[in-house]
Each structure stands twice: as structure tokens, then as C-alpha cells.
Amino acid sequence: MDIYLLTELAINGVFVGLMYALVAAGLVLIYKTSGVANLAQGALAMMGGYAIWALGAFLGLPIWVALPLALVLMYLVGILIERLALRRMVGQPVIMAIMLTIGIEILLRGLLPGIFGASVKRLDLGISNAPLFVGDLLLNRAILIGGSVSLVLILAAMAFFNSRLGVMMRAVADDQMASWSIGIRVERAIAMAWGLSAALATASGALWGVTQGVDWSLSLLLIKALAIAILGGLDSLPGVAIAGILVGLAESLATGILDPLVGGGTRDVVASVIILATLLLRPHGLLGRDHIERV
Template structure:
């Protein structure tokens, strides 16, 4: 493999890794607020992609109007899931709550394609298809636009933790009982985290749906997002950025090196291997606090 080709793979992989970081962001936000790993994040990304397609195609709305509407709908869906389903689980063992989020993932993965169809649907956001030349390297335009948008959203989330609502979330993350004692409504903070999680998942689903089309496979973002969240540290938003880049680059390089040899499919294994190695070697991730407990 020559250096130009390796650089092309690494750069495009890094941009895709930012998509993964956007999915992982929702997982981290909910973990920071409630101490529970959200295993429905992949399905939320899928739902966001389907809703965007429905508004843009069935309703005929332009992308500049459809996308904000999708984000509002997904914020509401995230809040509704927390209030209707998760809040009923208050006081239960964390593993039971995690199983409920997995149940939401499985349910949405079956119901949503059943409503709109499982065939691949084209989502046109008006992003050009022509690649960008960077010296001898070709950069996928959709990857570049999606990567930039993901980077901006992750940056905004970091700034968010400096606002009043962000400080409340941080307080709830540190100690829910202490937060209650000073008048913070913990359940509202957790609902807010779920709402934001719905928005970040939908953003990733829309961006990736514009690249590969919209179908049930968008829900497979769950494994990628988990790999990024675990590697970066489940309580570290900045760690998501580094972890996303590492996962994306690793996937791209491994696929570029091994797919021609074994016939394909190696990209999908990388995230699972990263999860396994991180849990075994450094269970608190690259930037997580050491006292984190994994379930």
C-alpha cells in the first residue's frame, strides 16, 4: 500500500469516525446523566433517517426545512421514551434498565422499517457527489460535509456543558442524591439528556443516510457508537472526538489492507474488537475517570 492511498484511507476514515462520535455522544450524555448505557442509540439514528426521508420525499419538504423538523421530532421522541418508559424503571437494577433500552432498539428496528419499508431509500441533501482532490488523494464530499457538521455539533455539546443546563447535567452526573438535595429536578435533567441524545442520533442518521441511503442498517451505528464511547471514556465528551477519529481510521485502514485478501467484511469487525480490547485492557477508556464501573 503506497503512502498516498494510505493517507486517503486514513483521512476518509477519520471523517466517517466523526459520524460515529456523533452517535457515541448520545450514549455518553445519557450515561453522564443517569449512569446507564443507552443501547437504543442505533435505532434512534435509523428513525431520524427514516423521518427525514419521509418529510423530504412523501411531504416534499426542502432539506433546509425537513432537517430542523426531524431534529425537533427526535428531541420529542427522546424525551417521550424517558418519561413513558425509562422513568418507570427508577430504582430498578441498572442491568434491567439497560435491557429496556435494548428492547427499545429491537422494537424500533422492526417497527419503523415495517411502516416505511425495508428497501433502501435515497435521501438527497443536495451534497455534491464529485470527490475533492487533495493532492493525489480523493476525499469523499459527503464524508467531508458530514464530518464537519459532526465536529461542529460535538463542539457545541462541549460548550453546552458550560451553560446553566449543562452545569445541571454535570451535577446530576456527579451525584444524583446531592443534586436532589439542592433542588435540582434530576428527572428533568435525564429527560433533557435523552432529548439531546435523540437529536445527535438523528443527525448521524441523516448524514449517513445521505451517503448510503436510508434503511434498517442505520441502526448498526449502535456498535460503532459504543466502540467510540467506550474507547473515549463513557464520561468524557472530548474523548469522543479522539476515539471517533481512531475508530474511523482503524476501520478504513484495516478494510483497505485486509479486504482484498479475505474478500471483504473486515470493517465490521474492527468496532467489536476495539470494544473487547478496551474493556479488557483499559475499562475506563482513554479519558474516562478510573472509578467508572462497567456493567
């Protein structure tokens, strides 16, 4: 295969992986705070994309107003989901909370296209879809910008978890009873994690809305996000960034190299293989903590 084609696949794959990693970062935010894997994260990305589009289409708001307003609204939606649904699961087995998030995912995946229509909605964030030529390399301009923005947001999330408030949220994940005893508002910390996770999902929905439009298929980002979160470590934001790059590279190179040999479809297999291999070989991921309990 031509070296230029391989280089193009690798570069585009890295930035696509970072866009996937932004969705995975929302998973990690919630898991680091509450110990629950939010399997509705893909649907929240889809919902965020629909929210931005609807604010522009129905209210006539310019995109520079619709985007921050959608971020605020989805932050509140995340808090509302935690308050009305997840908080009722306190004291129940963790699997019950996970099943509830799956129910939310399925509900939103069917409800939102039913309300707004099944056609693809295009978002215009001022990012051109025109290809970018760097020497002899042909790169996707929208993906390069989207991946760069995603990396900045992931780094911002890392900085947040090293702040005073972030340390408090990490303490809640380690021991909720001990956090209560030193005056940390556990419910508020968990609700904030859900709100921030929904806001990150909205940012991801906006970036993917530019590259592929907004429709029900945005919810399928959950599979990529799960592969990245599991590979990087469900409690590690740096791991998510590294795993996003690795998954994006693997997916892009598999598509370019293996698709011509097997007739296509390898893109959809990569994430599943990574999930299976990680769980079998390194269940806590690349940078996740290996939890050991004395029995």
C-alpha cells in the same frame, strides 16, 4: 501499498470516525446524566433519518424545513421515551434499564422498515456525492462534509456541558439525591439528556442518509458508537472525539490493507476487537473517569 492510497484511506477514515463519534456522543450525553447506557441509539439514528425522509416524501416539505422539524420531533421522542419507559425503571437495577433500551432498539429496527418499506431511502441535503480531488488524492466529498459537521456538533455538545445547565446535568449524574437537595429537577435533566441525544442521533441519521441512504442498517451504527464510547470513556465527550478518529482510522486502514489478504470482512471486526481490548486493558477508556468506591 502506494502512499497516496494510504493517505486517502487515513483521511477518509478520520472523517468517517467523526461521523461515528456523533452517534457515540448521544450515548455519552445520557450516560453522563443518568448513568444508563442507551443501547437504542442506533435505532434513534435510523428513526431520525426516516423522519426527515417522511416529512419530505409525504408532506412535501423542502429539506431545509424537514431537517429542523425532524430534529424538534426527535427531541420530543427522546423525552417521551424517557418519560414513558425509562422513568418506570427508577429504583430498579441498572441492567433493567439497559435491557429496556435493547428492547426499544429491536422494536424500532423491525417496526420502521415495516411501516416505510425495506428499500433504501435517499436523502438530499445538497451535499454532492461526487469525488473530490486534492492533488493526486481522491476523497469522498460527502464524508468530508459529514465528518466536519459532526465535529462541530460534538464541540457544541462539549460547550453545552460546560454551561450552567450542563453543569447541573453533570451534577445529576454524580449524585441524584444531592442534586435534589439543592433544588435541581433530576427528572427534567434526564429527560433533556434523552431529548438532546435523540436530536444528535437524528443529525447523524441525516448525514449517513446522504452517504448510504436510510434503511434498517443505520441502526448498526450502534456497534461503532459503542466501540468509540467505550474507548473514549462513557463519560467523556472529548474522549469520544479522539476515539472516533482512532476507530475510523483503524477501520479504514484495516479495510485497505487486510481485506486483500483475508478476503474482506475486517471492517466489521475492528469495532468488536476495540471493545474487547478496551474492556480488558482500560475499562474506563482513554479519558473516562476511573470510579473508585471506598468499601
